[in-house]
Ligand SMILES: O=C(O)CCC(=O)C(=O)O
């Protein structure tokens with residue numbers, strides 16, 4: 001994701017520090033600044049996921065790999081990618097130690113004093129490092145979150161000055177986790193293609209080799225005041241192909257996914273990945289899969305941390321458009337577009353839900 005490097009964000013307050021002041025953890029309690037408050041609590045309906053249901057479909061990798069159940073599970077996967085754009089992946093085979101080490105180190109990173117975290121601060125003109133993203137004007141509403149964004153693959157594209165050295169195991173944990181998760185993403189892309197009746201290798205080939213993988217860690221502090229008017233992460237779609245998401249405290253709900261005009265609160269299953277389709281996959285699949293709007297809400301008393309791993313096509317990709325494998329007698333539904341331009345537009349603007357994607361749709 002070369003563009004993340006040329007697209008900076010205006011500097012804003014550190015939200016973790018602000019939250020401590022607003023939550024009464026220091027001598028003088030501060031009011032949550034207006035910039036973090038939406039005008040009203042959203043009028044859109046939220047379907048709560050606390051009755052044991054997790055809202056989005058659950059896909060079992062073991063079933064995908066078992067010849068006995070593979071076709072049925074593949075069809076379920078393709079349907080999840082079309083109708084929800086999201087699913088939870090169970091029996092994914094990534095060792096618990098690998099995900100556990102990553103999450104522990106991420107938690108430890110954010111526990112450090114601000115000064116120490118600032119050693120990894122973003123620099124002007126780039127989104128990599130510790131800071132915020134998508135702040136493009138002084139009067140825009142702000143998200144109640146800090147983030148750490150790292151480009152993790154290809155290895156030569158890493159800028160180590162943004163990679164924390166504390167805790168000491170951080171870099172190693174990210175390296176191991178991102179390599180294993182990348183293999184998992186490739187395997188999933190094969191099943192996703194198969195589920196839509198395309199050649200399994202067709203999608204994988206686009207994302208393999210020198211393809212870009214970026215990791216965004218989101219830190220959402222609690223907010224005791226007016227929690228229903230404070231948003232952790234504005235509604236958006238992911239610009240990549242496929243995102244793999246993990247979160248700490250699986251019992252703290254934060255992620256919400258839009259379907260049929262309603263927000264569905266996702267109840268994260270312990271040990272599962274939350275996987276979603278990004279813009280590039282919607283376009284390449286000619287709309288057989290959907291890049292769905294999602295957002296993160298915050299909790300009044302508990303922090304939440306999520307780690308999103310974005311899988312982009314190869315750096316040298318020039319044009320993105322519907323792939324022949326996914327058209328086959330269907331109408332072409334999206335304009336082909338210059339890939340670098342597409343990324344640039346995404347990373348230099350305010351998050352805008354699905355607007356940037358709708359502009360690429362052809363009249364049918
Ligand atoms: O925190 C979450 O659950 C969502 C994160 C997300 O959507 C992102 O980083 O793109």
Ligand SMILES: [Fe+2]
Pocket residue numbers: 236237238294308
């Ligand atoms: Fe996202």
